[in-house]
Amino acid sequence: MLDMADITIVGAGVIGLAVASEVATEGREVYLLEKNRTFGQEQTSRNSEVIHAGIYYERDSLKAKMCLEGNKLLYIICEQNGIPYKKCGKIIVATNDVEADELEKLYIKGKNNGVPLRMLSRKEMKQLEPNMKGIMAFLSPTTGIVDSYALTRYFYGKASQNGAQMVFNTEVVSIEKLSNGYNVGLKELSGDSSLKTRVLINCAGLYSDKVAEMAGINTDEANYELHWCKGEYYSVAGGKNKLINRLIYPVPMAISVGAHVCFDVNWRLRFGPLFYYVDEMSYEVNGSRRRDFLESSIMKILPFIEPSDLEPESAGIMAMLQEKGEAFRDFIVRHEYDRGLPGFINLIGIETPGLTSSPAIARYVSHLVNEILKN
Numbered sequence: 001m002l003d004m005a006d007i008t009i010v011g012a013g014v015i016g017l018a019v020a021s022e023v024a025t026e027g028r029e030v031y032l033l034e035k036n037r038t039f040g041q042e043q044t045s046r047n048s049e050v051i052h053a054g055i056y057y058e059r060d061s062l063k064a065k066m067c068l069e070g071n072k073l074l075y076i077i078c079e080q081n082g083i084p085y086k087k088c089g090k091i092i093v094a095t096n097d098v099e100a101d102e103l104e105k106l107y108i109k110g111k112n113n114g115v116p117l118r119m120l121s122r123k124e125m126k127q128l129e130p131n132m133k134g135i136m137a138f139l140s141p142t143t144g145i146v147d148s149y150a151l152t153r154y155f156y157g158k159a160s161q162n163g164a165q166m167v168f169n170t171e172v173v174s175i176e177k178l179s180n181g182y183n184v185g186l187k188e189l190s191g192d193s194s195l196k197t198r199v200l201i202n203c204a205g206l207y208s209d210k211v212a213e214m215a216g217i218n219t220d221e222a223n224y225e226l227h228w229c230k231g232e233y234y235s236v237a238g239g240k241n242k243l244i245n246r247l248i249y250p251v252p253m254a255i256s257v258g259a260h261v262c263f264d265v266n267w268r269l270r271f272g273p274l275f276y277y278v279d280e281m282s283y284e285v286n287g288s289r290r291r292d293f294l295e296s297s298i299m300k301i302l303p304f305i306e307p308s309d310l311e312p313e314s315a316g317i318m319a320m321l322q323e324k325g326e327a328f329r330d331f332i333v334r335h336e337y338d339r340g341l342p343g344f345i346n347l348i349g350i351e352t353p354g355l356t357s358s359p360a361i362a363r364y365v366s367h368l369v370n371e372i373l374k375n
């Protein structure tokens with residue numbers, strides 16, 4: 001490795017890779033450090049693969065802006081690079097009056113964010129999804145699904161092609177501020193080492209608060225502490241995927257968007273994620289939450305699903321800034337110069353819709369980097 005790299009990125013999830021693909025240009029020495037043996041092993045490969053439209057997020061928030069821009073960019077990237085995707089659309093459905101009130105609020109919120117949405121008549125609901133039950137629904141035609149592995153692989157290829165060096169099995173364990181950058185302490189398979197860098201970008205996903213702490217930020221005061229939220233998926237057997245034509249979501253009443261219909265690009269059907277907060281890193285799905293699952297709204301919307309159709313399948317853990325019961329929290333994408341850390345950029349709480357937002361976040365970070373390197 002060089003004496004002083006220009007840019008070092010911590011974490012090779014979809015965000016770190018998208019950022020690397022954008023900031024790596026000729027003449028820049030860029031490193032991407034990843035503790036796992038390869039890229040995309042954490043949140044990036046354990047999600048619903050939905051290209052979100054931008055409905056749920058507070059107006060003018062980074063989540064709303066990045067999601068809307070990312071949605072447009074993702075379809076272009078997928079189309080131009082042979083990445084499997086489906087612009088299948090989604091329906092959000094209310095099953096009672098309380099949910100109908102919330103659905104209307106959500107519709108207005110989405111519209112105010114600039115998302116194309118259409119309220120459906122009862123007749124249209126029947127035409128579009130004959131097997132769906134509900135009293136009110138709207139359609140989001142720009143929601144879709146993407147093969148998340150193929151997308152991540154694309155960013156990896158683009159970043160490598162642009163000259164970024166990927167260093168796997170390498171964990172960042174300390175960060176020391178220098179007069180002109182940072183000395184990053186590394187734990188590698190072969191032992192300990194370090195790397196000096198002018199710009200340091202924290203894309204460490206579930207551990208991004210810990211990486212911020214290494215740089216000396218008091219994460220409690222900064223309100224950067226992450227809470228892990230586990231989402232469980234259940235597979236749906238018996239060819240019932242043929243009875244659903246697009247993504248179907250309940251009205252969100254608890255954490256995140258609620259357990260919903262998930263399809264992959266091959267139209268394999270799953271339900272989930274059913275979210276709950278955890279302290280431990282375990283992807284085990286033992287079926288003990290089956291009852292919560294069976295009582296979730298999605299079962300009311302699709303009554304042709306029998307409890308025996310559902311099998312515990314997989315889980316993902318999401319890096320949430322939002323504590324249990326807390327209101328909306330936005331993505332943090334921030335150059336920390338005013339904390340005395342010039343050249344240090346934090347990306348914290350990049351939970352859903354992070355996959356969708358990845359190309360937009362990468363552009364945003366690239367602007368910050370250009371500003372830093374200009375000076």
Ligand SMILES: Cc1cc2nc3c(=O)[nH]c(=O)nc-3n(C[C@H](O)[C@H](O)[C@H](O)COP(=O)(O)OP(=O)(O)OC[C@H]3O[C@@H](n4cnc5c(N)ncnc54)[C@H](O)[C@@H]3O)c2cc1C
Pocket residue numbers: 010011012013014015016033034035036039040041042043044045046047048049050051052170171172173203204205206207208211230231273315316317318319350351352353354355356357
């Ligand atoms: C259950 C679930 C469902 C979701 N559904 C959707 C969806 O449908 N649509 C959508 O848009 N988004 C969705 N998301 C969100 C999306 O998956 C994330 O926003 C996105 O994957 C975040 O990517 P990342 O690169 O920030 O994090 P990660 O993929 O977690 O990558 C971070 C990387 O940093 C590495 N790392 C951490 N610490 C260190 C260190 N000290 N040194 C070196 N490397 C380190 C990790 O090993 C990891 O590879 C979902 C997430 C979950 C969990």
